[in-house]
Amino acid sequence: MELEAPASTAVRLPRGFTELLGDFLAHLELERGLSPNTLSAYRSDLIGFGAFLESSGIDPLAAEPKDLAAWSAWLAEPDEGERPAPSTLHRKAASIRSFYRYLRREGLVDDDPTTGIGPQRRRKTLPPVLTVEQVEALLAAPSGSTPQAYRDRAILEVMYACGLRVSEVIGLEMADVDTEEGVLRARGKGNRDRLVPVGSGAIRAIDAYRTAGRPLLAGDRHEAALFLNYRGRPLSRQGLYKIVQGHAETAGLGEAMTPHTLRHSFATHLLAGGCDLRAVQEMLGHADVATTQVYTHLSGTELHDVYMRSHPRASKPAPGE
Helix, strand or coil: CCCCCCCCCCCCCCCCHHHHHHHHHHHHHHCCCCCHHHHHHHHHHHHHHHHHHHHHCCCCCCCCHHHHHHHHHHHHCCCCCCCCCHHHHHHHHHHHHHHHHHHHHCCCCCCCCCCCCCCCCCCCCCCCCCCHHHHHHHHCCCCCCCHHHHHHHHHHHHHHHHCCCHHHHHCCEHHHEECCCCEEEEECHHHCEEEEECCHHHHHHHHHHHHHHHHHHHCCCCCCECCECCCCCECCHHHHHHHHHHHHHHCCCCCCCCHHHHHHHHHHHHHHCCCCHHHHHHHHCCCCHHHHHHHCCCCHHHHHHHHHHHCCCCCCCCCCC
């Protein structure tokens, strides 16, 4: 089966992936007799998967379970309000499993790397929240004085200090960050810009990166983006995921942690410290405060502590005492 490039945009696929996909789709059409609509869904799912492999530098014939877990986490963790429907996640996972079962039957791979991903469904529980100690371990994970180390420290500090979405982090430009005023401009959903305070730790990390890291990454290129990859180009979404997950593993936090975990921890820690819900809403860039309320899942002890610190009559003795 001949594959045509998508009309909307050119998708880069790993070397040899197009041929593998064509053979697989021919198998589905000729041997299993699947309908054109079903074949189109398989094709779409697998081209998206192939683009993820290409951006992550993964050979489809050498993919490991951890690579499929990263794909699964990336697929299920877009910005709030944009998660695919459970049926879509389930279908995409089924497409990838079917593809690798075919490759194994054909003797092209020895092991099936999809055995651990399972069917994807909408998560019923919120992502885990890091403790303050875990955040400190994560922020300390990028060590050394390489350009990448300066960049990664700045990225992690900014994500925790400002609670930015992945798209907002990679969309930051040099002119968006004012370290003297301690504020940055985030480009949110619907092209809604907002100003977000930046703490001193993040300011120091950004200044160090802009002085000692970014110039070496940029070389002769004149990119507006703040965060660059080793080629001097703007960091991609997949690249950011790999950076966060790599340092999370170094810090002993596991591969399942995603960039959204830092955003979630940012909001939860602010609320646990008594920050006003509307202020957190503004910093997160939520159009509706109801979206922000999902971050208020504090424990009973934390709620009690916040109440005792915040309510004007919480700690006052009753009359006659």
